[in-house]
Amino acid sequence: MTEQRRIKVLVCKPGLDGHDRGAKVIARALRDAGMEVIYTGLHQTPDDIVNTVIQEDPDAVMLSLLSGSHNALCPVIMERLKKHGIDDVLISVGGIIPDEDKPKLEKLGFSGFYGPGTELKEIVEFVKSNLKR
């Protein structure tokens, strides 16, 4: 990737969870760090997310879940992304993800797992250094 191209990030809120303070703060921090950020808004189904990924072709997708629905939703989202041949996009998940759930999600291809109290610069750094393309 050349220095000139801006990193493009899709920030998503899957499921019915309305806690969007963190997602919005992260979206803004990534934008302030010079990235192009698209925020999907709330209540995204797995299909909504996959469609947006296909249309926007982001370098990274950041899912934010605080309702405890990650174990049910994340596998479906990943499966559908793979079905569409999307395998060069950094897919991360944050919010409230208990430690014991992380290995399973990691195995599926998720990373990040940023929870309450994470510094924004840590997240910005993470995106910059873990891109797959």
Next chain:
Amino acid sequence: MTETQKKDEAKTQSKKRQKRFNNLSDIEIKELYTPEDIKDFSPSMDLGEPGKYPFTRGVYPSMYRGQFWTMRQFAGLGTAEQTNERYKFLIDHGNTGLSVAFSLHTIYGYEASDDRSLGEVGKEGVAIDTLKDMEILFDGIDLSKISTSMTINAPAAILLAMYIVVAEKQGHTPDMLRGTIQNDILKEYIAQKSWIFPPEPSMRLIIDTIEYCTQYVPQWYTISISGYHIREAGSTAIQELAFTLADGFAYVEAAMERGLKVDDFAPRLSFFFNAHNNFFEEICKYRVARRIWAKRMKNKYGATKPESMRLRFHTQTAGVSLTAQEPENNIVRVALQGLAAVLGGTQSLHTNSFDEALCLPTENAVKIALRTQQIIAHESGVADTVDPLAGSYYIEWLTNKMEEEAENYFEKIKELGGVIPAIRANFFQKEIANASYKYQKEIENNERTIVAVNQYRQRDACSTEILKIDESVAETQVKKLNDLKKERKNDKVKEKLEEITEAAKGSENLMPYIIDAVREYASIGEIMAALKDVFGTYVEDSIF
């Protein structure tokens, strides 16, 4: 000033911990407050006596000397059976009111079996689909004796209808029921985001419930006008205060437009505020909220009964202030926040459990949270006299300052054409997003300290016990719903749902139609779908 004096002065200044001291609403706080700061202060005009206009000192003459605030712990998890058990546990430990947290699928009016409910059933609250679940939820709990608060908004009318029918089956008439439905849709568009319909039909449904309760369920609080979620979404204390009161005025105006008399419905409006970290700022927020409300109700809306001018409120400590790092420290945060709520004259209080930045609270964490309230009540002595902080130069100055700032917001909202046009212009949403980003930046720049997060941080693994909701809850709930659909009279259900759709097209009060459908075990999802046919759904702009 001599050179030496100047040097001394400079030395003292340089010794200050911070360049600038500002509270969470970014109001600059001076080193010292003196009589000069409240020159025009008039105890009789600005405070009045407790229990009297403008109610700054509290809504009752003797406040907690008569009885303590209601200790109302919000709870709901998994199935109706599980939550029923938790309620009985809470009642046994001295909880004096119930407060129902609903599953997200219930909040959004989907059936448990809907695709959209995937992963959400019973995770953040109790899963309710039909009257059957509500019968189980309150099994063995006498609804004529307890007061119940239900945190439900878009489908509030349906849950209220279910509560009325459960009580009816227990042999109680609606006029005996005491409780609250949150029923505050405006703050959903502003902050919590669990809307379903567009604002206008949503307002109609709310005024329908107000009208119905005024006539048939007179002891019910028809709405809990909420700043809590506005604050949790990242607003400042002043935004919480101003936006919540603005929502309140919008409901009053809508009810008056329906032709209701202000003194008939206003006594049953209630409020719900947050208790965040800045101790005095929070106390002043509650005091000034009462004063602003009383003044407007009297002067602008022509209320004549004192009950119509009295702002009664529930408080919950700030979930957003809880840290995942060293979660035990949250017990201390909650104690300070709870104390602020009590010194601010709250009518009921929920203290958060220390593990809530990680999961739904465990039983042990809930017990400590309740004990925190009991310690404030019984051991600290703060409840022995009314509004003990009145007359403090700082408190009265800050109370006045917050009123001034709130009035500025009311002006801006008015310029935008009122609350609903301001929502459509994303005014509130942008204000909150800006405030929340600013707060986060202050923490990251170490301008604000959060203990064990940006200072004194140890990188130990968290060892707190986590409550997990069994993934089988969803399966159980779907099965229950499917079984019920085989047993109930489906032709009757269909007829009642069609009647709802038909009535929604006109302007009749929808409550009686909803009660009829609920009685036939129509699900919340089915009733919401019947209304969506007429009302449509809302889509928000994704701003950040």
